[in-house]
Amino acid sequence: MERLEAVNLTLLALCWACSLSSSTLLTAIGPLASRAVGASDAIAPFAVALFLLGAALVSVPSAPLFTRCGRKAGFLVGCTFNLIAGAVGVTGCLVDSLACVFAACFLSGVSQGLAQFYRFAAMEVCAPSRKPFAVTLVLSGGVIAAFAGPSLARLRFSASDEARFKYVGSFAAVGCLGLLNAVLSGAVRFTPAASTTDTRERLLPDGDGAECTSTRESQAPPPPPPPPPLLELMLTPRCIGAMSAAAIAHSSMVMLMSPLTIVMGNDGIHEDHSTLALEIHFACMFGPGFVTGRLIQRFGPPRVALLGVGVFAAAAATMLAGSELWNFIVGMAFCGVAWNLCFSSGTVLLSSCYTPQDAPRVQGANDFVIFFLAGSGSFCSGYINAALGWSTLNYIVLGLMAVMLATVFGVSRFPSEPVTPSNAADEGDPHFPRDPSVLSQASVASNASQRMRSSYMSEAVFIPDTQVAKAAEEEEAGLRSAFNSQSDLPRV
Structure with missing residues (x-):
């Protein structure tokens, strides 16, 4: 390095x-x-x-x-x-x-x-x-x-x-x-902002002659169709399931975390001890991230999300069992681990629902939904705790876990591979028309390489496999070699 x-x-x-x-x-x-x-x-x-x-x-x-x-x-x-x-x-x-x-x-x-x-x-x-x-x-x-x-x-x-x-x-x-x-x-x-130059221009040899520019223009395929509406992307079954898993996990965690210091103080627990419970909770939120990625790679996002549902249930059950210090510490530790498992799985599942071109829109909308629902849950948790008590709040979390359980089971019925520029061209998808030119085929393949990378770049707590990035590099190198070997391309 x-x-x-x-x-x-x-x-x-x-x-x-x-x-x-x-x-x-x-x-x-x-x-x-x-x-x-x-x-x-x-x-x-x-x-x-x-x-x-x-x-x-x-x-x-x-x-x-x-x-x-x-x-x-x-x-x-x-x-x-x-x-x-x-x-x-x-x-x-x-x-x-x-x-x-x-x-x-x-x-x-x-x-x-x-x-x-x-x-x-x-x-x-x-x-x-x-x-x-x-x-x-x-x-x-x-x-x-x-x-x-x-x-x-x-x-x-x-x-x-x-x-x-x-x-x-x-x-x-x-x-x-x-x-x-x-x-x-x-x-x-920081590196300069990524160039908006099309991939096919990057692959062609550089030069300062007019012939290269005119060749690029003559061989360029027609402009791509407009992107699909954001609502259409967000309402696909897998996208709904992915957002639901992450949003429910985040909202459940926030509903238990927001009034925690108030609840522990009302039970006679010193403020320093409530701070200790939060420290352990935060450590359990971020610490398992290095292991969670490997679990998702091996078992898949739905199974890991189901594991998170079970840990969430254990967290609620522990805090329902009593109001001693250990109930809060152990329960919030379980809550942190469960959030990590469910939130990671939901975001990795989301990465199979969009193409690289649609990634910024879908990711931004996903973050808005998650934080908005979590904020709403935090608003409600204060009233619920004051009016109905801490136990009711934990029972509500158990109900949300039942909703997530049904959602994850439903999502597992749908295929994991989204329609991408690479496979759409091969299957004749109307959004990605087939173009027999060498430039178009290389652009499609390059998009597939970018999709492989972006699908592993969308979540902070997901640790991608290094072989994926290496394969993407090798694929792009192969594309460059293929272009350089074409006899009909000008040499400048």
Whole structure:
């Protein structure tokens, strides 16, 4: 590995750790700070819900932002939001303003939504054969954040007896994490934006003569048909099943996590112990990611998702069994592992539902659905816990697992391979008309190579097989060789 590549990947892993530390920090202190400035037990979990809502809303303009401004500028915008969030949160604690505390959580959620692209940036700054390692390295930042965020939640900069002043240091830490993240992001040497030049132009020999340009124009196939409507892609059975698995898993996890510190405090458990439960929960969310990818490769997404359903049921049963400290710690640990299994399986399953050309639209819509439903679940969890109790919330999670179980069984009936430019041309699909020219055939094959890569680049916690990236490189090299051997192509 080149030194520059290693430095870039290390910096990106630290960037992700900083961003995710803000997330785990606000999850730990958001509801408590809200209650300290006057929110009821039903309203306090809104802090986490607004964080998720911010992440959901920014998923809509995030792709155009990175396309127009580049990776570095986009990430710096996210860091700025986190810096502002820290300042607003400190102000809210000092002036006793619930609106400021909620606004701080929302702004930090916007920052976290933009930070989701660090995993894609990591794969852009390394060689294709090392993309699996790049994803793994960036994921390690999540393990750091699992302990760094809750540890920062213990910061106390005031000796005042008023509860609201206890969280000034925590919100100040959010701003400091945003500033540190900006410094680290600025040090990364991102690659230029991917060229929009068609694949067939990249494969032809370069030259400065007019003959090559005219030949390209004469041999270029007609423009491709417009992409299918997004709603049509999202309503396919497998896409519905994939989004359902990820969204239900994320919503169930958030419904249990959002009011956790409130519930444990009402049961007489010290705040430091509730922070410990969250630390273990976050570690179990991100730690198994390195193993989950191998499980999905071996058994397939549906079976791994079913395993996650079983672990979710074990989590709910453990927390229904009692209100001791060990019930919360073990139950939330199970909840973290179950989220990892189900969320990973759902996103990998989603990667079989679109072509590379449709990937940005489908992935953006998928993120919006997941964060929107999770935010809605967080909003509801506060009211459910206050009105019906913690046990009812766990029973609702068990009901959601029954829905996921039916969804996964239904999805397993459908074939896993989407209609792609490569196989559509062979089968005579009307969206991808057959063209006998050498250029068209090579373009179709190159699209197949890109699809192989993109299907393994769509999820942070899925560890792809290195042989896939190597096969894609070999395929593209073969295409270049085939073009160079064609006698009818001009040599410049």
